[in-house]
Amino acid sequence: MKTQQLVSSAETIALYDQYVMMTYGKQPVVLVRGEGCLAYDAEGKEYLDLVAGIAVNGLGHCPPKVVEAIRKQAGILMHTSNLYYVPGQAQLAKLLCEISGMSKAFFCNSGAEANEAAMKLVKKAAKVSGHPEKCEIVTALKSFHGRTLAAITATGQPKYQKSFTPLVPGYKYIPYNDMEALKDAVDEQTCAIMMEPVQGESGVHPGTVEFMQTARELCDKYGAALIFDEVQTGLGRTGKMFGFQQFGVVPDVMTLAKTLGGGFPIGACLARDNWADVFEPGDHAATFGGNPLACAAAIAAVTEIRDGGWVENADKVGAYFRERLADLPGVTQVRGLGLMIAVDFAQPIAKTLVAKALEAGLIINATSDNTLRFVPPLILTKELVDRAVGAIAGILNSEF
Numbered sequence: 001m002k003t004q005q006l007v008s009s010a011e012t013i014a015l016y017d018q019y020v021m022m023t024y025g026k027q028p029v030v031l032v033r034g035e036g037c038l039a040y041d042a043e044g045k046e047y048l049d050l051v052a053g054i055a056v057n058g059l060g061h062c063p064p065k066v067v068e069a070i071r072k073q074a075g076i077l078m079h080t081s082n083l084y085y086v087p088g089q090a091q092l093a094k095l096l097c098e099i100s101g102m103s104k105a106f107f108c109n110s111g112a113e114a115n116e117a118a119m120k121l122v123k124k125a126a127k128v129s130g131h132p133e134k135c136e137i138v139t140a141l142k143s144f145h146g147r148t149l150a151a152i153t154a155t156g157q158p159k160y161q162k163s164f165t166p167l168v169p170g171y172k173y174i175p176y177n178d179m180e181a182l183k184d185a186v187d188e189q190t191c192a193i194m195m196e197p198v199q200g201e202s203g204v205h206p207g208t209v210e211f212m213q214t215a216r217e218l219c220d221k222y223g224a225a226l227i228f229d230e231v232q233t234g235l236g237r238t239g240k241m242f243g244f245q246q247f248g249v250v251p252d253v254m255t256l257a258k259t260l261g262g263g264f265p266i267g268a269c270l271a272r273d274n275w276a277d278v279f280e281p282g283d284h285a286a287t288f289g290g291n292p293l294a295c296a297a298a299i300a301a302v303t304e305i306r307d308g309g310w311v312e313n314a315d316k317v318g319a320y321f322r323e324r325l326a327d328l329p330g331v332t333q334v335r336g337l338g339l340m341i342a343v344d345f346a347q348p349i350a351k352t353l354v355a356k357a358l359e360a361g362l363i364i365n366a367t368s369d370n371t372l373r374f375v376p377p378l379i380l381t382k383e384l385v386d387r388a389v390g391a392i393a394g395i396l397n398s399e400f
């Protein structure tokens with residue numbers, strides 16, 4: 001291990017208290033290093049990380065091929081401007097289109113930015129088709145699409161919106177998986193339906209085939225775009241390369257971020273057929289979007305996810321993980337696809353469990369008082385599942 005000048009965890013936390021805006025409810029741990037599914041704090045304690053940067057570290061911490069690609073590219077060219085051509089961005093766009101069936105890509109830096117691009121794209125598409133009245137976007141309650149103003153507007157959760165009104169006009173919300181409500185909400189004014197294939201942030205709720213097929217049919221009927229927010233579900237998470245492949249329903253526009261850069265920030269909005277040619281010079285931009293360094297990281301990450309067998313691994317180890325979780329005491333439901341998993345408890349113990357697990361060297365996440373969410377690296381093994389479930393069982397079986 002490399003030696004590193006480390007400040008203590010307490011010193012770092014004190015600096016945060018003084019200098020960093022408190023936008024996050026943080027766990028009391030200072031992480032300084034990671035390798036695969038493991039992470040280490042400033043005092044050298046080891047943690048099994050089943051949050052993985054909230055579904056970002058799909059290949060675990062510091063995946064060797066991504067590290068190598070970043071090191072190499074950093075010494076060649078890190079950033080130009082999108083006013084010039086760079087090879088990596090073109091290669092990444094080709095790779096993503098080949099694995100997704102989409103036609104073209106726009107690159108940005110995050111999930112919220114990718115969704116902004118998607119929402120601007122569908123609004124412009126309606127206008128250029130001669131239908132300026134088509135300006136409504138239908139999204140789901142309990143969805144999550146990011147934290148910019150348009151993204152929190154699309155996010156059907158009042159708790160994220162209430163302090164930031166007025167929101168962006170033109171949004172309608174329906175209960176997820178409610179086909180009748182969707183049919184009632186969509187009409188000639190609709191320019192897009194935007195859905196997560198599996199609702200992640202609100203506790204891992206998979207969409208139903210019938211609901212997604214209904215969304216597709218309604219979009220076709222009214223000439224609206226079907227946008228899938230695959231920021232969390234994309235690139236192997238659900239045990240398929242993309243969430244939409246779970247339903248046999250192909251979106252017109254899809255967004256990616258989280259796992260895309262293997263830990264390096266990058267987002268993408270992909271679109272197919274006519275939707276891919278809506279934007280013209282001047283319509284949209286991101287200074288850092290798709291720069292050579294981010295694209296090198298993403299090419300390495302996506303290639304490894306595709307060729308390393310990690311999508312299949314997510315499917316297989318995810319099934320095993322769900323089976324093991326179902327045996328824990330007090331569990332009322334286990335949900336999810338692949339390595340995107342939630343477990344509900346009868347009692348409101350999730351937050352206490354997260355704290356106790358951290359003490360026991362296990363990083364897990366609660367989406368509510370009763371629900372734990374697991375979005376571990378796709379490289380997780382059955383042995384590590386046993387270690388995690390054993391640790392949680394140990395906590396549940398002790399007095400707390």
Ligand SMILES: *Cc1c(COP(=O)(O)O)cnc(C)c1O
Nearest residue numbers: 110111112144145146200231232
């Ligand atoms: C995390 C997430 C986002 C937001 O991504 P950021 O990179 O934080 O902007 C958007 N949509 C979904 C489905 C997400 O899980």
